[in-house]
Amino acid sequence: MQNPIEVFAIRSRRITRFAAGVVLGAGLFCASGSPSFLGAQTAPASINFDQVTMVFRLDASGTTYVMGVNEHGALQTLYWGKRLAAHDRFAAAKSEPNYALDVSETITLQEYTGWGGALYVEPDLKISYPDGNRDLVLKYVSNTFDGDTLHIVMKDIDRDVFVTLEYKIDEGTGILRRSSTIENRTRAPLVVEQAMSGTWNLPRATDYRLRYLSGRWAGEDNINELPLQPGKTVLESRRGTSGPQKNPWFAIDHKGATEESGDVWFGALGWSSSWQLSVEQDSAQQVRVTGGFNSFDFGYRLKPGERLVTPPFYGGYSAKGMGEASRLMHRFQVDALLPHLGDSTGPKLRPVLYNSWEATEFRVEEPGQMALAEKAASIGVERFVMDDGWFGQRKDDHAGLGDWYVNKQKFPNGLKPLIDKVHSLNMSFGLWVEPEMVNPDSDLYRRHPDWVLNFPGRPRSEGRNQLVLNLARPDVRAYVFGFLDKLLSENDIAFFKWDYNRHWTEPGWDAAGPENEKKVYVEFIRNYYSVMEELRKKHPQVEIESCSSGGGRVDMGVMQYTDEVWTSDNTDAFDRLTIQNGFSYAYAPAVMMAWVTDSPTWVNYRNLSLEYRFLSSMQGSLGIGANLNKWTPEDFSKAKAMVAQYKKIRETVQRGSLYRILKPENGSEQSLTESVSRDGKQAAVFAFLHSSRELYPFPRIYLQGLDDNAMYSLTAFAGKLAPDTPSSASGSYWMHHGFDTELRGDFQAAGFTLERTTP
Numbered sequence: 001m002q003n004p005i006e007v008f009a010i011r012s013r014r015i016t017r018f019a020a021g022v023v024l025g026a027g028l029f030c031a032s033g034s035p036s037f038l039g040a041q042t043a044p045a046s047i048n049f050d051q052v053t054m055v056f057r058l059d060a061s062g063t064t065y066v067m068g069v070n071e072h073g074a075l076q077t078l079y080w081g082k083r084l085a086a087h088d089r090f091a092a093a094k095s096e097p098n099y100a101l102d103v104s105e106t107i108t109l110q111e112y113t114g115w116g117g118a119l120y121v122e123p124d125l126k127i128s129y130p131d132g133n134r135d136l137v138l139k140y141v142s143n144t145f146d147g148d149t150l151h152i153v154m155k156d157i158d159r160d161v162f163v164t165l166e167y168k169i170d171e172g173t174g175i176l177r178r179s180s181t182i183e184n185r186t187r188a189p190l191v192v193e194q195a196m197s198g199t200w201n202l203p204r205a206t207d208y209r210l211r212y213l214s215g216r217w218a219g220e221d222n223i224n225e226l227p228l229q230p231g232k233t234v235l236e237s238r239r240g241t242s243g244p245q246k247n248p249w250f251a252i253d254h255k256g257a258t259e260e261s262g263d264v265w266f267g268a269l270g271w272s273s274s275w276q277l278s279v280e281q282d283s284a285q286q287v288r289v290t291g292g293f294n295s296f297d298f299g300y301r302l303k304p305g306e307r308l309v310t311p312p313f314y315g316g317y318s319a320k321g322m323g324e325a326s327r328l329m330h331r332f333q334v335d336a337l338l339p340h341l342g343d344s345t346g347p348k349l350r351p352v353l354y355n356s357w358e359a360t361e362f363r364v365e366e367p368g369q370m371a372l373a374e375k376a377a378s379i380g381v382e383r384f385v386m387d388d389g390w391f392g393q394r395k396d397d398h399a400g401l402g403d404w405y406v407n408k409q410k411f412p413n414g415l416k417p418l419i420d421k422v423h424s425l426n427m428s429f430g431l432w433v434e435p436e437m438v439n440p441d442s443d444l445y446r447r448h449p450d451w452v453l454n455f456p457g458r459p460r461s462e463g464r465n466q467l468v469l470n471l472a473r474p475d476v477r478a479y480v481f482g483f484l485d486k487l488l489s490e491n492d493i494a495f496f497k498w499d500y501n502r503h504w505t506e507p508g509w510d511a512a513g514p515e516n517e518k519k520v521y522v523e524f525i526r527n528y529y530s531v532m533e534e535l536r537k538k539h540p541q542v543e544i545e546s547c548s549s550g551g552g553r554v555d556m557g558v559m560q561y562t563d564e565v566w567t568s569d570n571t572d573a574f575d576r577l578t579i580q581n582g583f584s585y586a587y588a589p590a591v592m593m594a595w596v597t598d599s600p601t602w603v604n605y606r607n608l609s610l611e612y613r614f615l616s617s618m619q620g621s622l623g624i625g626a627n628l629n630k631w632t633p634e635d636f637s638k639a640k641a642m643v644a645q646y647k648k649i650r651e652t653v654q655r656g657s658l659y660r661i662l663k664p665e666n667g668s669e670q671s672l673t674e675s676v677s678r679d680g681k682q683a684a685v686f687a688f689l690h691s692s693r694e695l696y697p698f699p700r701i702y703l704q705g706l707d708d709n710a711m712y713s714l715t716a717f718a719g720k721l722a723p724d725t726p727s728s729a730s731g732s733y734w735m736h737h738g739f740d741t742e743l744r745g746d747f748q749a750a751g752f753t754l755e756r757t758t759p
C-alpha cells in the first residue's frame with residue numbers, strides 16, 4: 001500500500017525523503033541543537049503532505065504554514081502562524097458555506113484564485129480568451145517536491161490554463177517565498193490581465209493593524225499605521241520602479257502588538273517595477289493580502305505554450321513583535337537573498353566608501369578626484385567612488401546620459417591614471433552609471449530616438465531633462481550590457497553605483513506591436529535583472545549599489561543582484577534617523593548606505609557636529625560624502641578615529657540583530673538602536689537626542705538581546721556615561737537595571753560598545 005504521508009526534512013538545504021512512520025517515530029521534529037541566530041533553538045524545517053487528508057504543512061524556524069485541497073478541489077489556507085507541535089494534525093480542508101449574497105468561493109480563504117465563478121474578492125489571476133470568455137476557476141491537479149520547494153499545479157475546470165504555485169521555505173527564518181507560473185496550454189493566445197504572486201490569508205480575527213512605508217525624494221521610508229477595517233487598502237507603484245512613494249513591504253499585527261511582543265505577519269514583493277499589494281478585509285472580516293504585478297494597464301499576451309512567471313512574494317511571521325519581524329527580514333536578506341560573492345558565510349562586509357557627489361557634483365576631473373582620493377585614504381576609506389559627470393558631454397543634468405565614453409577634457413588619459421592612483425592608496429575604485437537613461441541632448445538619442453519609452457507621435461515628457469531607454473528592447477539591452485561590460489573589461493572597476501533618476505511615463509513600446517506592447521512592464525525589469533546577472537557572472541568580483549534619486553529602487557527583487565542600496569539623497573544626519581528607522585522595518589542595515597556629509601547640510605541648513613554625523617551613518621553601511629577639501633586637521637583626526645571605530649563594530653552592525661529601543665517616531669526627542677553580533681560577543685549602541693526639555697534627563701538605556709548570565713564590559717566611544725556606571729556587569733544588569741548617558745542639549749549623540757568577557 002502506498003504510504004499516505006510524505007515528509008521531507010530540509011537539512012542544510014538538502015532534502016531527505018522519509019517514510020512517514022520512520023520520520024515521525026524517529027523524532028524528525030526534535031530540536032536540532034544548533035543555536036539559531038535569533039537566540040532560539042529551532043527544529044529542522046520540513047515539508048509534509050498527507051495524501052489522505054490532502055493537507056500540506058510547511059514548518060521552519062518558528063513558523064508553521066498549512067493548506068489543504070478542499071472538497072471542491074480549491075487550495076485553501078488552513079493556518080499561518082507560530083510553529084505548532086509536530087504531532088498536531090489538521091482535518092481535511094472544507095469550504096465555507098454560502099453566506100447570504102457571498103457564495104462559498106468568495107468567503108473561503110484560498111491560496112490562489114482565478115477571476116471567475118462567484119468570486120468578488122481580489123483575484124490572483126484574471127485572463128481573457130480570444131472568444132471573449134473571461135471565466136477562470138482553478139482547481140488542484142498535482143504536486144511535486146524539489147529540494148526545499150513545493151510545487152502545486154492547478155488548472156482551470158475546463159480550459160488548459162495551468163498555474164504552478166511555488167512555495168520555498170527558509171530554514172533559518174521560516175520566511176516563505178511564493179510565486180506562480182501561468183501557462184497557456186490551449187490552442188489559442190490569451191491575455192493575462194492581472195497576475196499576482198499569491199494571497200496571504202491571515203487567521204480569522206479582527207483588531208488587525210497594517211504598517212507600510214511611504215515617502216518621496218529626500219523623505220523616504222516613513223512608517224505608517226492603519227487599523228484594518230472593512231474595505232480594501234491598495235499599496236502600489238505605477239512608475240516602473242518600486243518606490244519611494246510606497247515600498248512593496250507590509251506588516252500586519254494583531255491586537256496592538258508592540259516592538260517587543262505580539263503576533264506580526266509581514267511580507268514583501270521581490271519586484272522592482274510597477275507592483276500592487278491589496279490588503280482586503282472581506283465581508284466575513286477576513287484579511288487577505290494579494291500581491292504581484294500592478295494590474296493597472298497590465299496585459300500580457302501568452303501564445304500557446306508560453307508562460308508568465310510572477311515576482312516572488314515573501315512572507316513571514318513573528319511571535320515576538322515588530323522588532324523580531326524586522327530581524328527575520330534582515331537575516332533572510334543577508335543569508336538567503338543578497339549576492340554572496342563566493343563567500344559561503346554571507347555577503348561581503350561593506351567597505352567604507354567615499355563618494356564625490358556632494359563635494360564636486362558634475363565638476364569631476366582628474367586632479368580634483370585624485371586629491372579627494374588621497375584625503376579619503378588618509379582617514380581609512382576602503383573604496384573611492386566617482387559619481388556623475390565623467391562621461392560624454394556631461395556638465396550638468398541637461399546632456400550626456402547615454403554616451404558612456406570618458407570625457408577627454410576631464411580625463412585626458414582615460415580613467416586609468418585615476419584608478420591607478422586609487423589603487424596605490426589601497427582603495428578599490430567605483431563608478432557611477434545610469435544605464436537605462438538618455439538625455440535628448442546626447443549622441444545616443446540623436447542616433448536612436450526610437451529607443452525610448454514613448455507613444456509615437458505623442459509628446460515625450462521629460463524628468464530631470466531625461467527619457468527612459470526601453471530596456472525591454474533587445475537592441476537596448478545589448479547596448480546597455482555592452483557598454484557596462486566594456487567598462488569592466490577595460491578598467492579595474494570594483495563597483496557600480498547604478499542610478500535611475502526618472503520614473504516612467506508614456507510607456508509605449510511600438511516595435512513590439514499592439515498585441516505585445518504592454519509586456520514592457522515585465523520584460524524591461526527582467527532585462528534589468530538579467531544584465532546585472534550576466535555582468536556578475538562575467539565579472540564575479542563586481543559589486544553594485546541600487547540607487548534611484550536616493551531610495552527609489554529598494555526592494556527584494558533588486559537585492560538579489562545588488563550588494564547595497566543608496567538610502568536617500570537626504571544626508572542630513574538628523575533626518576536620516578527617521579529615514580533609517582523606517583528602512584530598518586523592512587531592510588537590513590547591511591545594505592543601508594549612509595554617508596557622512598558636510599554641515600550645514602544642503603537639505604535643512606542644519607548644523608550638526610562631525611561626531612553626530614558619524615554616529616548616524618555608522619548604524620548602516622558607512623560612507624563619506626563630504627567635501628574633504630574643506631575639512632580642518634581636527635576633522636581629519638576625528639574622522640580617522642570614527643572610521644577605525646566603525647571597522648571594529650561593522651560586522652555587528654551589518655550582520656547582527658537590530659533592536660530599535662527608542663524609535664524616532666511620533667515626534668520623539670530621542671532615538672536609540674542596539675545591534676548584537678551573531679556570536680553574541682559584542683553589542684553596539686547608538687543614542688541621539690534632538691533637544692533637552694524641562695531638565696529631563698535622557699531616558700535610561702535598557703539593552704536587549706544579551707545573555708543574562710554573561711558579563712559584558714561597557715565603553716563609550718562617543719559621548720559620556722553617567723559617572724556611577726560600572727565598567728563591567730552582567731547581561732541582566734544592562735538589560736534590567738540599565739545605564740545612563742549624559743546627553744543634554746540640542747542634537748547630541750553618543751556611541752557605546754559592549755564586549756562579552758565571559759564565555
Ligand code: GLA
Nearest residue numbers: 357387388547548549550569
Ligand atoms: C541621483 C543620486 C545622487 C547622485 C546624482 C548624480 O540624484 O541619488 O546620489 O548620484 O543622482 O546625478
